[in-house]
Amino acid sequence: MIKANLILYHKKPIKTTDFVFFPITDYKQIPKLLSDISFKFQQWEFPSRSKQEPIIESLQKEFPNINWEEISLKFDQLGEIAILKLDPSCTSLSVRQRVGELILSRSLRLKAVLNKNDIIKGAERLYPIEYLAGEKIWQTWHQEYGVFIFVDLERAYFNPRLAEEHHRVAMSVKPGETILDLFTGVGSFALHCAKGSPCTIVAIDINPYAIDALQRSIKKNKLQGDIHSIIGDSRKILRLQDYFDRIIINLPQKSVKYLPYAAKLLKKGGIITFYQFILKFENPEEKIRKLISKNLAHINSYKELYIKVGRDVSPSRVQVNVDLQLF
């Protein structure tokens, strides 16, 4: 009946002791279709499937004094955790927790709803996390393009909005490459690259919890490449020259400042992929070119392979994604 498009989906079937009655669109087709099954026709007033009320409507009813149209209820889903970014100035904790409960009640896959504060702190780039609803968990397995990433929201930076970039970079890696990920966090770039190619990656982060998470992910994924993880300050650790085929710099507040250092570590013809925040009003493409030429003034020549003005990181700033080949 489903294949023949005979079921009325907006109505609920009715169960009696001996029968299940399905709401159907055209009873004349049934005898032919169900010739080897016993059935009967009966008229019912089938109940409608109750559509869940949208969260915003429930909230408007419960808290009519709050202007919900102005509050973003968008959230990122990391494995079993939903992470919101609610404006703390506009709602009380109990209201925020009610938002969390409603989100939780709408999804079978979610176990916890958390709220993150906008203010990122320290070299580790952590933001304070507030518990809203469900289980009190801050750790989860997140999947991006089939790569498992262990996420520890309380203690190590992770942003699911970088998934496409992780994938794009990994897709351009050739077998046998030696790669350096200067600010690896929980190791997303490294894991994507090692999953896709037999390459060697050195992944550095100053935050031991981030490297701990990376170690767990290395064990969980079936990787083709090798990842060597290091805890420490990536500017101070390496005493190499002309060594890497590719270097990834993802510390977007100041990635450009690391360009001269990366240039020294890179082989001739190697690629630097970096991410930099730029103010929108500055004409991001023009601005990034200026910053590159200023920081690579000592390099003979380089070629822009890719410049993309990417996601908005705040109302005033965007992230610019760049691949450069140095000669």
Ligand SMILES: C[S@@+](CC[C@H](N)C(=O)[O-])C[C@H]1O[C@@H](n2cnc3c(N)ncnc32)[C@H](O)[C@@H]1O
């Ligand atoms: C934007 S996050 C990296 C995100 C990661 N690349 C990803 O795609 O998921 C920046 C990381 O740089 C690390 N970090 C900051 N300063 C550092 C330094 N001097 N040396 C090494 N790591 C550093 C932080 O601990 C943080 O994990």
